[in-house]
Amino acid sequence: MAILTINAGSSSVKFTLFPSDADTPRASGIVERIGLEGTRLKARRAGGEAVETPVPGADVDRAVEVILEALGHPQHGVIAGVGEIEAVGHRVVHGGERLTRPVVLDEAAKAYLESIVPLAPLHNPHHLRGIAACERHIPHAVQVAVFDTAFHASLPRHAFLYGIPLRFHAEDGVRRYGFHGISHKYVAGEAARFLGRPPEGLRLVTCHLGNGCSVTAVRDGRSLDTSMGFTPLEGLLMGTRSGDIDPAAVLYLMERHGFSPAAMNDLLNRRSGLLALAGVGSNDVRDILAAARNGSNQAELAVEMFCYRIRKTIGAYAAALGGLDAVVFTAGIGENAPEIRRRALADLGFLGILLNEALNESPAAGPRAVHAASSRVAVLVIPTNEELEIARETRQALAEQRRP
Ligand code: AMP
Numbered sequence: 137m138a139i140l141t142i143n144a145g146s147s148s149v150k151f152t153l154f155p156s157d158a159d160t161p162r163a164s165g166i167v168e169r170i171g172l173e174g175t176r177l178k179a180r181r182a183g184g185e186a187v188e189t190p191v192p193g194a195d196v197d198r199a200v201e202v203i204l205e206a207l208g209h210p211q212h213g214v215i216a217g218v219g220e221i222e223a224v225g226h227r228v229v230h231g232g233e234r235l236t237r238p239v240v241l242d243e244a245a246k247a248y249l250e251s252i253v254p255l256a257p258l259h260n261p262h263h264l265r266g267i268a269a270c271e272r273h274i275p276h277a278v279q280v281a282v283f284d285t286a287f288h289a290s291l292p293r294h295a296f297l298y299g300i301p302l303r304f305h306a307e308d309g310v311r312r313y314g315f316h317g318i319s320h321k322y323v324a325g326e327a328a329r330f331l332g333r334p335p336e337g338l339r340l341v342t343c344h345l346g347n348g349c350s351v352t353a354v355r356d357g358r359s360l361d362t363s364m365g366f367t368p369l370e371g372l373l374m375g376t377r378s379g380d381i382d383p384a385a386v387l388y389l390m391e392r393h394g395f396s397p398a399a400m401n402d403l404l405n406r407r408s409g410l411l412a413l414a415g416v417g418s419n420d421v422r423d424i425l426a427a428a429r430n431g432s433n434q435a436e437l438a439v440e441m442f443c444y445r446i447r448k449t450i451g452a453y454a455a456a457l458g459g460l461d462a463v464v465f466t467a468g469i470g471e472n473a474p475e476i477r478r479r480a481l482a483d484l485g486f487l488g489i490l491l492n493e494a495l496n497e498s499p500a501a502g503p504r505a506v507h508a509a510s511s512r513v514a515v516l517v518i519p520t521n522e523e524l525e526i527a528r529e530t531r532q533a534l535a536e537q538r539r540p
Pocket of ligand 1: 345346347357375419420421422467468472473
């Protein structure tokens, strides 16, 4: 039997098929460019080559259908039929305040997800479409939702509330939710395993640095604080997002330039961050580091701003945790950019964080330690694997449902 993970976004549906009882995927892929020219399926069997198939005009429903056709293909497929899929684990960005662990999707859970669409208008509607498509094409399978916000449900009130009247939390749900939880939870678990320690008693700062960036303070395997807030805009500088900015500056710019809320939202989420600051017409850290090395002062400043915010957040979370056992780097930048890791940790020797330059620069893959032998705090690079985390949590939800 198998577990299928589905991540339905605005223009793509990503999938991975796992055996029900093992962590090694049997196949994975994506239907991309949905709603655009050139919609196509890219699929790969474990150990095989990627195969590309055009699927012109496919919407999310058709995307799920072609994924299932590919998985069950008589020559290239990996299952005899959809009957083998016993559960589907859906990545859902926002679970609101009520869905704080993986849930088997019944009518009540889906109605709640509909009701919180205003909290995640760019994500949850696509996830709901993915769920509906899977219910239609794999009706016998148990549909499970795994939330990006759920890991941060353990934030204490003093960490998740904003300093505005409490009624805006009670009536409007305005609070810090935090995101990237599936990734932070996965790497925190893998870090404990790598260090050979139980999560209990372990104080970690996990840095997810990809297109979006967030830092989480983890104690005893639970999220204690995290840098993203009501939306993924808060906190670190990111590829195209501003991260922290005084809300009064936002109001000032709106008044001065007559920006609408939608225009301001677009500016802060899509036209700010490294893209706006580095001046290289790209938000890819590889391009920005190359420009900085070639003498661009502007790119250099953007890199320093990016690293400085990570550094000061690590310091803040060391205080929140009352000490630190390990700093963990993950995602596209965290896993692949030694210069960013080095600069983010510069001058943190007073916290007991010392890098080993050679280990840090080494292009090794897989979970690894990059700290100096004399470092009190471990520095780990742990490749994230959100699909595996979703599959594991789906497996767990399935087991709980079947328990008498
Ligand atoms: P993710 O969201 O985890 O897929 O991360 C995507 C980001 O990782 C891209 O925007 C790149 O800037 C960054 N990235 C990927 N590879 C490298 C690399 N070798 N060096 C620096 N940044 C990288």
